[in-house]
Amino acid sequence: MAIEIPIQKPVITSTKLDLNKEQVSSPDQTLNSLLRHDLVTSDFEELKFQAAASRQLQLQKEGQQYPSSDTDSRLIASPYNESPHLLDLKTLDDQSRLLSLALAYFKPIRNDYATAEYLDSFNWTEVFDLLKTFSENEGHTWTTQTFYVVSFRSRLQPNIDNEYLHALDAYSHQEATASGGLLKYWFGTKNEQRQNLATCIWRNRNDARLGGRGPWHAKARAAGREWYEEIVFSTMKLVIENGVSSWSMSEWTKEDE
Numbered sequence: 001m002a003i004e005i006p007i008q009k010p011v012i013t014s015t016k017l018d019l020n021k022e023q024v025s026s027p028d029q030t031l032n033s034l035l036r037h038d039l040v041t042s043d044f045e046e047l048k049f050q051a052a053a054s055r056q057l058q059l060q061k062e063g064q065q066y067p068s069s070d071t072d073s074r075l076i077a078s079p080y081n082e083s084p085h086l087l088d089l090k091t092l093d094d095q096s097r098l099l100s101l102a103l104a105y106f107k108p109i110r111n112d113y114a115t116a117e118y119l120d121s122f123n124w125t126e127v128f129d130l131l132k133t134f135s136e137n138e139g140h141t142w143t144t145q146t147f148y149v150v151s152f153r154s155r156l157q158p159n160i161d162n163e164y165l166h167a168l169d170a171y172s173h174q175e176a177t178a179s180g181g182l183l184k185y186w187f188g189t190k191n192e193q194r195q196n197l198a199t200c201i202w203r204n205r206n207d208a209r210l211g212g213r214g215p216w217h218a219k220a221r222a223a224g225r226e227w228y229e230e231i232v233f234s235t236m237k238l239v240i241e242n243g244v245s246s247w248s249m250s251e252w253t254k255e256d257e
Contacts, residue, residue, distance in 0.1 A: 033071040034089075042081040048188060051107040053077065075100055077177075078185040084174040091180060095145050096203045098138070099240070102131035103184040103201060113188055114195040118151055118234070119249060121197070132244035142244045146237050146256075147183070148202040149249065153232040156194040160227045168220040175214035176200075181207025194229075201238070205252070 034056040046052035053076035074086035077100060089097045106127055113121035135142045156165075169187070176182045180203075187198035202208040211217075224231060235252040 034075055036070050036072045037074060037076050037081055037086055039070060044079050047079040049107055051105045053104040057104055078173055080170060080173060085177055094140055096183060098134050099131055100183040101134055102127045105130055106184055106186060114191050114197045128244055128247055135244060144241050146239050148205045148208050149236040149238050150200045151234045152198040154196050154228050155230040156190060157227050157229055168223055171216040172220050175216050176211035179211040182211055
């Protein structure tokens with residue numbers, strides 16, 4: 001039996017950053033290389049809840065050098081730390097690359113993220129503080145840019161095939177990564193009521209369309225109609241203003257096409 005997938009309308013939110021306060025600590029050098037992904041943990045819990053991907057960015061601190069064999073241009077941009085899931089920074093424009101680096105620190109800040117307000121559930125302030133810092137470190141003047149954000153809230157049916165569901169998710173993410181433009185994918189762990197939240201941050205809407213056209217995404221959609229009691233799908237626009245001075249997130253509308 002098919003289930004209805006409602007569209008959740010987020011509350012329009014705008015945040016002005018405090019430019020006078022001390023910025024979040026970050027590496028001093030421009031981040032044009034990364035610690036090789038296999039030198040960082042593959043533990044799902046650390047990648048989801050401790051922003052373990054950010055450990056790739058801890059490069060060449062004062063008095064510290066890594067051999068070139070230990071560096072790469074591919075970023076851990078999801079809870080999956082294997083080669084087919086990595087984001088190649090060389091494929092991105094400067095601003096998308098800088099945002100993806102800041103999103104390496106992305107993590108939930110409350111345990112009820114599956115049901116709480118989306119914007120209240122993650123460390124957005126830290127991410128944008130870091131984005132401003134990374135931009136300034138590279139001498140880059142940030143200009144206003146819009147990104148495309150998707151969230152998936154769900155409640156699983158009891159006694160589903162978790163192994164196959166995981167495979168569908170993993171292969172779908174590989175498809176999206178190969179398509180290009182997926183800057184961050186995050187998913188949590190289902191709670192006692194079998195509820196969960198997943199989210200994607202894309203360079204733009206067209207990238208998201210292309211990334212969802214593969215056969216594994218089709219299989220995942222078909223499984224969703226059978227294995228979920230409820231799915232709430234939301235699309236949002238993230239606008240980061242000049243100089244990363246402020247940001248806003250609101251419902252994506254037809255006028256944004």
